[in-house]
Amino acid sequence: MIMEFIDEKLEEYALLHTEKEPDVLKKLNRETCLKVMRPRMLSGHLQGRFLSMLSHMIKPNRVLEIGTYTGYSALCLAEGMPENSELITIDINEELSPIVEKYIKLYDKQDVIKMMVGDATKLIPGLNGSFDFIFIDADKENYTKYVKFSLEKLKKGGHIVIDNVLWSGKVLEEQMDKETRAIDEVNKFVNQCSQLQQILLPVRDGLMICRKVS
Numbered sequence: 001m002i003m004e005f006i007d008e009k010l011e012e013y014a015l016l017h018t019e020k021e022p023d024v025l026k027k028l029n030r031e032t033c034l035k036v037m038r039p040r041m042l043s044g045h046l047q048g049r050f051l052s053m054l055s056h057m058i059k060p061n062r063v064l065e066i067g068t069y070t071g072y073s074a075l076c077l078a079e080g081m082p083e084n085s086e087l088i089t090i091d092i093n094e095e096l097s098p099i100v101e102k103y104i105k106l107y108d109k110q111d112v113i114k115m116m117v118g119d120a121t122k123l124i125p126g127l128n129g130s131f132d133f134i135f136i137d138a139d140k141e142n143y144t145k146y147v148k149f150s151l152e153k154l155k156k157g158g159h160i161v162i163d164n165v166l167w168s169g170k171v172l173e174e175q176m177d178k179e180t181r182a183i184d185e186v187n188k189f190v191n192q193c194s195q196l197q198q199i200l201l202p203v204r205d206g207l208m209i210c211r212k213v214s
């Protein structure tokens, strides 16, 4: 369950004054809610528009996404990518592939987005080349591992965005469960990492934005 960090009415107001959710993404959002387990995992309208804006600002040529789910955030990130760019997105759940493939085609991003099915902890070390943007949104227990992999794969000046870093507010609890401890650990790791400049934004479930400075 995602705790709301801002007043519901204020969030409504923010959405009302944010670019509309594109029709295809609205359809994907609806289909995910109807057919797929745990639809709240999908980034959604506000975070999706934020990822799209970041992508338009940075114009990354090569993006790695860890945690595709039904493809919503991959499509948002692909919006701002230049011609001949590539987004690799990894998910361990092969049952999601048909819906992801369907929406990649509907959004006409089949030349940009490449899906990989499997365990990201095993697949990432084998990826060739470097990336200029990495979005981490998969199993929380491996978040610190994903940041360490990202540091190896990211160009200097590249960005990492980590989702769910406030974990419904559970990071404030004294008795943390395993997943919360993993989130707290990655936040502390990033905070003390001399290679990264970072800001933790209390948007939706918490987004950490990092820039690799060395």
Ligand SMILES: C[S@@+](CC[C@H](N)C(=O)[O-])C[C@H]1O[C@@H](n2cnc3c(N)ncnc32)[C@H](O)[C@@H]1O
Pocket: 041, 042, 043, 044, 066, 067, 068, 069, 070, 071, 072, 073, 074, 090, 091, 092, 093, 118, 119, 120, 121, 137, 138, 139
């Ligand atoms: C929160 S969802 C991703 C949401 C998606 N980024 C979006 O915004 O629409 C997390 C996804 O991570 C996947 N996942 C969990 N463990 C994984 C692993 N070890 N390797 C790759 N994917 C994994 C799950 O199957 C799930 O689809």
